[in-house]
Amino acid sequence: MDLTYSPDQEDFRDRARSWLAANVPTAPLPSPATADGVAAHREWERLLHEAGFAALHWPREHGGGGAGLVEQALFAEEYVKAGAPVRLNRLALTLAGPTVMALGSAEQRERWLPGMLTCDELWCQGFSEPEAGSDLAGVRTRGEIDGDKLVVTGQKVWTSLSAFAQWMFALVRTDSAQRRHRGLTFVMIPMDAAGVELRPIRQLHGEPGFSEVFLTGVRVPVGNVVGDIGAGWTVAMTTLGFERGGLGDHARFARDVGDLVELARRAGVADDPVVRDEVAARFVEVQQFRRHVELVTSRLAAGTPVDAQASITKLYWSEMEARIFETALRILGPLAELTVEAPMNLAAPGLHRRYWHARASRIFAGTSEVQRNIIAERVLGLPREPRWTPT
Ligand SMILES: Cc1cc2nc3c(=O)[nH]c(=O)nc-3n(C[C@H](O)[C@H](O)[C@H](O)COP(=O)(O)OP(=O)(O)OC[C@H]3O[C@@H](n4cnc5c(N)ncnc54)[C@H](O)[C@@H]3O)c2cc1C
Structure with a gap:
């Protein structure tokens, strides 16, 4: 390194x-x-x-x-x-755009890339469904070819930013005779098309961007398919391969640990040995993460792929982030229950939002359990988990 x-x-x-x-x-x-x-x-x-x-x-x-x-x-x-x-427009810049560059046609690049860069067109990701989260190959939303249109019917869920997005990159099943990874297609769906209905998912912080997306007979030009019809799994894996796992984010976590120190001072517990131990542990974790990120950056810059090791990065930062905000709430003790407006509140604006969001970080972009499976099987070479079969 x-x-x-x-x-x-x-x-x-x-x-x-x-x-x-x-x-x-x-x-x-x-x-x-x-x-x-x-x-x-x-x-x-x-x-x-x-x-x-x-x-x-x-x-x-x-x-x-x-x-x-x-x-x-x-x-x-x-x-x-x-x-x-x-x-x-993170989903456009880190996932949809690089996918279009890698596997889209010249016409598709010309159509979509400029709007991603200027942010005139926002993008959301339509992968997850009620029966397809960790097990993405379980996608059931159907896409039927009708002349030069793909007619899409089904449901997506947990679609971040969908309330404001102009486009969704989605995985749909175009061949129902095929199972699992086969028979899927990757398609760009305009969010203003007839048959797209959003049902907001209410979150603890009350912000409205997140929804379920219901698709009923949505007619999308076949020209919006990226890659071949039926080759959607390969395209989706290319997309997910661009999730490099937080290069540079150590600075954000280092700032969060600095905020813990300030919070402990405000709460009058900065000299409490238990608090000091816990904050020091968070500080050390962030320093370890920084070294890990530098190692990954150095390897990638030298052309060495990190492949499944990206799961170590995702698992590490998401678990660390959750611990940082759990420490913040422990520093506040019973005062953690107060709203920002309460006279005795000590929490900075946004702290509770970050705490809730940190809990979600363990779920999106692959849950911690799934990351542990990948690390066990593909980094450490342990035997595959036995497949659960119904009795
Ligand atoms: C804040 C947030 C934003 C999101 N944004 C988007 C978005 O924009 N677009 C999108 O497509 N999706 C999005 N998601 C969905 C996210 O990708 C899924 O929630 C995630 O993949 C988990 O799927 P699931 O919720 O169906 O849970 P499940 O897959 O049903 O998992 C349930 C539990 O079982 C565990 N589990 C599952 N399989 C295994 C296994 N093989 N071994 C061990 N344990 C296992 C999981 O770890 C989890 O604890 C978002 C989620 C959140 C929380």
């Missing part, structure tokens, strides 16, 4: 740092899971795009920054340190 940065990389870091210092909004933007928040984040995304920072990881030929992995990690670190807003 090489931890030194070249002069060019240091220059890049300085340039990114100065631009962020001059442009990051001074007040926090409203949550991106609300209509006001989406509008405000779109403005911010436009600024990022104009400065060439919207998609550093995309090749220049597709309008991206063409930056190396180390520059991407440096930017991500500076981004968090500058307190910049969370990214709005």
Whole structure:
């Protein structure tokens, strides 16, 4: 592992740092899971795009920054340190866009990539269904070919940002005679098409972005299929392969641990040895994570694929994030029950939201149990779990 940065990389870091210092909004933007928040984040995304920072990881030929992995990690670190807003169109920039670049036609690239970069078109992910979460091959939403249209009927669930998205990249079953991974197709569905109905899922924080998506006879041009009809599993695995697992996010977690120290001071428990032990443990975990991310970045930059080891990254950060916010609530003790508006409240705005979200991090992008299975079988080479069969 090489931890030194070249002069060019240091220059890049300085340039990114100065631009962020001059442009990051001074007040926090409203949550991106609300209509006001989406509008405000779109403005911010436009600024990022104009400065060439919207998609550093995309090749220049597709309008991206063409930056190396180390520059991407440096930017991500500076981004968090500058307190910049969370990214709005993440699913487009990290999943849908790279999939279209890898497996889409020239026409599809021209149609979809520019709107992802400018954030004029927001994207959501329509993979999960009531009977297909961890077991994605269980997808039942049907797609029937009718001339030059694919007619889609079924239900997606837990669709983040669906209330505001213009497009959904979805996995549908086009051949019901085939089972599991075969007979699936990857298709881009316009969210304003007739037959798309959203039923909001109410969340603890009350924000409206999350929904179930019901699809009834939705007619989608066959030209919106990415890859071949019936080859959707390969396309979906390409998509999920782009989830690299939080390069640069260690800066966000380091900031969160700094916030724990502040919180302990405000709560008057900064000298409590139990609290000190717990906060120190969180600090050490974040430092370990940073080293892990540097190792992964260094390997990827040298062209060594990390494959199933990406599960270690996802498992580590999501479990660590949950522990950080559990520590925050333990520091607050009974005061953790108070709302932000309560006179005796000590929690910073957003702390409870982050606590709830950290619990969801153990579920989305592959649950912790599923990540442990992958690590056991494909990293450590342990025997496969026995398949459960009904008696
Ligand atoms: C906040 C949030 C946002 C999300 N956003 C999206 C989105 O935008 N688009 C989208 O398509 N999906 C999204 N999801 C869905 C997410 O991908 C699924 O929730 C996840 O894949 C788990 O599937 P499931 O909920 O059906 O649970 P299940 O797969 O039914 O799992 C239930 C439990 O069984 C365990 N389990 C399952 N299989 C195994 C196994 N083989 N071995 C051991 N344990 C197992 C799981 O770990 C879990 O604890 C989101 C989820 C959340 C929480």
